[in-house]
Amino acid sequence: MATQKVGGEVDAYCTRCKLTLAHTILAMVGTKIARVRCNTCNGDHAYRGAPGTTDRPTSSSSTPRASRASSSGGSSASSARAEKIIISFEEQLAGKDIANAPRYSPKDTYQVDQVIQHPTFGIGLVTAVRGDKVDLTFRTDTKTLVHGRGGAPTEKPAFSPPVRNASGPADKPQAAPMDAPPDEAGSESPASGD
Numbered sequence: 001m002a003t004q005k006v007g008g009e010v011d012a013y014c015t016r017c018k019l020t021l022a023h024t025i026l027a028m029v030g031t032k033i034a035r036v037r038c039n040t041c042n043g044d045h046a047y048r049g050a051p052g053t054t055d056r057p058t059s060s061s062s063t064p065r066a067s068r069a070s071s072s073g074g075s076s077a078s079s080a081r082a083e084k085i086i087i088s089f090e091e092q093l094a095g096k097d098i099a100n101a102p103r104y105s106p107k108d109t110y111q112v113d114q115v116i117q118h119p120t121f122g123i124g125l126v127t128a129v130r131g132d133k134v135d136l137t138f139r140t141d142t143k144t145l146v147h148g149r150g151g152a153p154t155e156k157p158a159f160s161p162p163v164r165n166a167s168g169p170a171d172k173p174q175a176a177p178m179d180a181p182p183d184e185a186g187s188e189s190p191a192s193g194d
Helices: 065-071 089-093 182-192
Strands: 009-014 019-029 032-038 044-046 115-118 122-130 133-138 142-146
Touching (some): 009 032, 115 133
Antiparallel strands (some): 009 019, 019 032, 032 044, 115 122, 133 142
């Protein structure tokens, strides 16, 4: 294979033309082509080799990865990766005392692996505790809720409705109070006579 350089030509897949066409090399990273320009539509894009070609080194064995893993008894690199194990919600609750699960309250404090009865979400399992928050896993979702917010109950503030002193529209000036001196009342009355 000839060495490639910026300004040279290479066959690549054009994302605009949807064909493998001649392209001019615009940028390279080391020895790999990074960006090209299609000689047909003049579109710039990342280099995509012609379908069926690759710049990856070939392995000494031409067998697919799955057949190598099964033929070698599971000692290949692909089987060395940890398998993802999914534990169902029922398996997580196995052996837990669901009947005596306390009802959720933000005032109570919870520990990991404790079963909680939530009024909206149902039975849940505490999976993480972070400060004043807990992660509860329910059958359909995981929720983050608060806990340990107990303490002395606070008094609710007394409600006192606003007192309405004024009568009439708010955009009109108010008449002077009765106990005001007559000269102050007289100075305000011409303004109210619009």
